Amino acid sequence: MENIWSSEYLIPILERANQIASTSQLDDLLDQMMDLVIETCQGDAGTLYMLDRQANELVFNVVKGDENSRLLLGKRISVTQGIVGATLRERKPLWVPDIAKDPRWFRDINGPDHKHQPHSVLSFPLLLHNEPIAVVQVFDPAFPELQLVQLLGNRMASEIDKAMLLAASQQRNERLQALVEIIGYIGSSLNQDDILHMIIDFACQLLNAEAGSLFLVDEETGDLVLHVANNVTERNLLGVRVPAGKGIIGYVVRSGETVLVADTRQDARHYSQVDQDSGFETRSILAVPLKARTVVLGGEQGVTQEHIIGGLEALNKLEGTFDQEDARLLETFANQTATVLEIARLYTNTSELLLGVVKALTTAIDAKDPYTEGHSQRVSDYSLAIARELDISTETINHLRIAGLLHDVGKIGVPDIVLKKPGHLDAEEMAEMKKHPMIGEKIMSSVRTLQNEMPAITEHHERVDGTGYPKGLSGEDISLIGRIVAVADVFDALTSDRPYRQGQATEQVFQDLLAGIGTHFDANCVNALISAYQRGMVQTQKERERGPAHTQAQTQHH
């Protein structure tokens, strides 16, 4: 053996170490460094064991040698076993010239198939900041020069450290990037149910958790109500209540603190009732509060108050355990999505308020004419059903819902004496009655947002042959919305019961509508109504009063 402490020998080795270190892939780096270590000692084979500190086990991370030895990759050995365990515990190199005589040699791991039994082993720990993170063994080295391999070993330790730091940072990056995308996705919905389901599904995905549950505070009682749980078979869990302050989730919501429980059996706060009800075994929990920001509606600036609206739990991490990194990520996620929920709640409230007030007012207007109870609501429903068949945009449909309800709003300006007259109207009275579309237009003229849907009010008494009122428009001069509401209006008038006559059978009314195509009605609108009816999307007043739907309508509308 030549003298290794010669520049001819050393420089190439150290140069190669430098080159290997420029690989940023940790696996490649360790693989090549092991080759270098084995070559430097002129060994037969070698293994790098990484320490799994949580399990107190050493994992076969790189195995160099014959084909069989590769089978060991990924296997584990307790830190109490073998020469490798001794190296780790003693934190210093060991040279065992005759393995067969060493009682620490752990034979089981190689098994009967491992034909080539080594004679000697050079075993040394990789220390990082004086703590062992791995062990390297070289078998049957011709030149067991400890100092030099230890030098390479220390280099490996430092490279492992850096590669792991970089990998951790890059993983954090990927998770943050995913978080941003996910929050953006959730933030594009204003539907509370959708949002709740997305929150829980994405939380599990982000944290690699087996299941999740989301509780919202019931503002009246303070109880926590389970709103969504995913990956749990028992569906009847939804609506389960946890009294305020009870359980881990109660603690989290009350204190505003994150709780990480690695083993629920060890935590007295765990409220096992839910597990008992669901049959789901909760082993570990990461629970965070849902802190929503106060939403700024008008000019109030700089408001950054937060309030806790509930809590989110990720259950049973699928690989490893929940850590501080997971906790921070879930906190960020929970806070952002809580605000999204608040926004959706505000929007839903405002939408419901709009719809509620308009429904209430048009009901009151309908009530002035004793024969038209519920008429405005039904005309709105039928108009929407027709519009949906005709593939009209969501935003127009939302406005049409309101405009349809308001189609007879002008009746507010028709004198009671005309509106409430029981018998037929004379010519003068009829002229008063026919003013209602234009009165309606005047009333609603200031509502900018509704301008496109105004024909629901102004044109629902026009006829495609030009004989309608107030303007006598014909064909496509009548806007689509006007033609839709005209069909919906007549359909309701003919199918509904009146004090002086029964509503007609639906099939008979469809015959009348079809007969009116080209004179009174637009063909597309009539056909769309019939098609919507056949698909169960429309129910007449009589069908509704007959009790439980015999069509699909109710489930579809739900």
Place this chain on the structure above:
Amino acid sequence: MENIWSSEYLIPILERANQIASTSQLDDLLDQMMDLVIETCQGDAGTLYMLDRQANELVFNVVKGDENSRLLLGKRISVTQGIVGATLRERKPLWVPDIAKDPRWFRDINGPDHKHQPHSVLSFPLLLHNEPIAVVQVFDPAFPELQLVQLLGNRMASEIDKAMLLAASQQRNERLQALVEIIGYIGSSLNQDDILHMIIDFACQLLNAEAGSLFLVDEETGDLVLHVANNVTERNLLGVRVPAGKGIIGYVVRSGETVLVADTRQDARHYSQVDQDSGFETRSILAVPLKARTVVLGGEQGVTQEHIIGGLEALNKLEGTFDQEDARLLETFANQTATVLEIARLYTNTSELLLGVVKALTTAIDAKDPYTEGHSQRVSDYSLAIARELDISTETINHLRIAGLLHDVGKIGVPDIVLKKPGHLDAEEMAEMKKHPMIGEKIMSSVRTLQNEMPAITEHHERVDGTGYPKGLSGEDISLIGRIVAVADVFDALTSDRPYRQGQATEQVFQDLLAGIGTHFDANCVNALISAYQRGMVQTQKERERGPAHTQAQTQHH
């Protein structure tokens, strides 16, 4: 000199290199490695020059030597100058035993103050993947052993690489974390103006840009309209229009692509009109499209369509130039905030629709009673002014705005003959008229969202002494909202002109209200109204008709 190729000499040096490498702080690491290199050569002093590839300059990054030499830190030298420049260009080590005789020696940099002139220099490049990233020089080395210092140099190169990778990754992390926080902050507003200003301010902050501008597509003309520009003195820029497809911003909005222009003078697409108008000199631009997701309102799931609503520009990076990293970050930011803008637009539309429809309908109801034109609107305004003085929550105030407008909604059910009667009402007619609060309650009873504000309708004719109607409630049995609207209602009745009489002077009416405290009115509500009036938050019908406000009211409401 002893033989360095001995284990006694080498091992400690290489061990120290390992130890130094475990430092993750790049500056510390380079500082300590320079010490090690100088010691290894037994030199007097040394310098590490980092290459600034963009400027083609070498920067004095670590300077070891006497006190004076520290003054060189941060100085720059062109890669065409000095022995250091030659080392870099030739990519190989140089040994200059007599500096004084070498024409390449660049004397200027040391200046007249630098007393200690070195005699010799060992100069070598740090190569990363065969590209030079820095140069190290050791002055007056007793032992200019090139091979060994080059070995240490290569180690430094690899460590610099890893430290920079980690620093870049960590910086990306910090920026992403900031992005998440910022998006959450912006996402908690539903006020479009606020959102636009936050978008542009945060974009500049995130990218370290001097200024920014945000354009939105005008849906009718397709023009791009400048909505916000920050850090530009000329305010009249707002509203500037860029024709569709023109300029860099036009290209970005049309193509949906990000554009990065390092020097606007070199890019023909730059639309310099805006610069000319503003007097702002745009040197570099990063422009991204604002892609909003289609917002999910109801059951439509899996909808992930995007549409471009405008474009965002960051102008003049303050240090360095915009890079791909900046571009990706700004893209993510722009897409998320575009969706926030869409949500705010939808909310604002729905709010406006609600307010518009209710105003229109109550105007129509007011119109049935010829004496009360504009009454409902003013009662709503006065009620809000009182509520704001009393520090009532934003959400209640929003609902009170609607409920105040609706306070007389029950008049819809009062016969025309009573409502429109010109003279005084007889007892029977008065009884009909007094039914309007309960009729109003019945009409609005189905509107769940408005239940808390219902007393605006049911209790506005109650009196604190119990002599009011319909229920004869007294004192605090009348809800606060009822007491507020009662004051607002009477205040409007007394200050407004009627066909048969002039409205009274405001001061006189306040006297009447104050006199009614304890019998008719609640003291807090009367005082709140007076205080709001004094602060210019209230304008009576007469004051409004007198033309341009002579109080602060208009600006404050804006």
